[in-house]
Amino acid sequence: MGGLLALVTAASMVLAGCSYGPEDITPSIQSGSGVSVRIHFDSVLNLPPGTNVTYEGAKVGTVSGMSLQAHDVVVTVRIDRDTPVPADARVEIRSDTVLGDAYVAMTAPEAGAGSASALTDGAEIPVGQTASPPPLENTLAVLSTFVNGGSISRLEDTIREMNSAFPDRKQTQRVARIAGLDLRDLSASLDTIDDTLSAFDALNGAMLPRVGKIEEMFSPVGMHYWNQVSDIFGGLGVLIPSVGSVFEGGFWLVPMLQELNGSVYTVRDGIDAVGQNSNRIEAFLTDKLFPFLSKPQFKVISANTPQGQDVLKSSVDILRMLGAVN
Structure with missing residues (x-):
């Protein structure tokens, strides 16, 4: 009877443990x-x-x-x-x-x-x-991997590289001082910046009504035009320096140009004179120049030495001996 009671008590404890x-x-x-x-x-x-x-x-x-x-x-x-x-x-x-x-x-x-x-x-x-x-074991495993996997060492190496890349303290102070001066200058020029922004706004307002023309300028036809303009200015870029060198050192041409101006007037007067004496010029050419050119000859009237002695007869004899005259 006592053993049965002990068995029932043990069973009760086991059943109670199942709901623990x-x-x-x-x-x-x-x-x-x-x-x-x-x-x-x-x-x-x-x-x-x-x-x-x-x-x-x-x-x-x-x-x-x-x-x-x-x-x-x-x-x-x-x-x-x-x-x-x-x-x-x-x-x-x-x-x-x-x-x-x-x-x-x-x-x-x-x-x-x-x-x-x-x-x-x-x-x-x-x-x-x-x-x-997450399970505590997983958290500890991640932490262990982070510590033992070299992540901390790599982080330290990265910090060292960053420290070596940055300039020394004096240089950093100098850069900060210059940046401060620039910022102060910028703050003092805010009115100018406002004016610039206002100008851009006005330019934008002026361009919006002309968007169609601007698009036409950058169309294939417009780009062909700009290419032609570029070629023209390329040629002028070669020509202008040469012309500019002449103008830069060409002050010596001023007197010559002034004389040339007078010469032009002289030539113009000569041209007018030719027109006024055309009959005389025509007679000179017809009666004198052309007959001489067709049969050139000349007549020696006298020949004297520096002392005044007439040597014409002696010269004629010499020329006759040479066969130059009859």
Whole structure:
């Protein structure tokens, strides 16, 4: 009989152990008469009752209890009635540091995807609106990879390279001083900048009514015109320096040009004189020049030495001996 009683007692303890959950480890904590809300999570890790509940960074309540369900964990929280939290708020379990205390963080829904109604007493937030914390082992593994993988060393190398790339302190101060002078000069010239912007605005207003003509200028026909203009100016660019050198050093031409001006008038007077004496010129050419050219001859009248002696007869004899005269 005693053995049967011991067996029944042991069976009762085993059956009781099958329903043992998180709520049996930590007591439920009541926190005033706020709104009680049940939040469903896939996992809560080591979240204890009494943990803070925040909404957009501000504390609005505390965790009052937890219960393990068939497919999720229900965390019961109490939220102050004076703080309306939308029913479609996002909820996740956060920790400010790697090994820091966890807490429940509630955030407003995305813009345009939320309901205006606030959570009421007894409301439930489904798993679809919650995010469970990553396992602590994963967090430590990521931290270990970051530390041991050389990320910190590479960060230090990057900082050293940046320090070596920057100039020394005196040079930096000099650059900052020059930049300050430039900014002061710029601030003193704001009126000029305003005038420039006003001029651009006026230019824009003048160009808008002529957009059609501007488009025509840059059309294929217009571009052909500009190409021709470019060729013309290219030729002028070769010619103008040469002409310019003549003008630059050509002051010596001024007297010659003045004399040339007088010569032009003289030639013009000569041309007028030729016109007035055309008959005499024609008679001279017909009666004198042309007959001489057809049969050139001349008659020697006298030939004297510097002492006055007549040598014409002797010269004629010599020419006759040479056969030059008869």
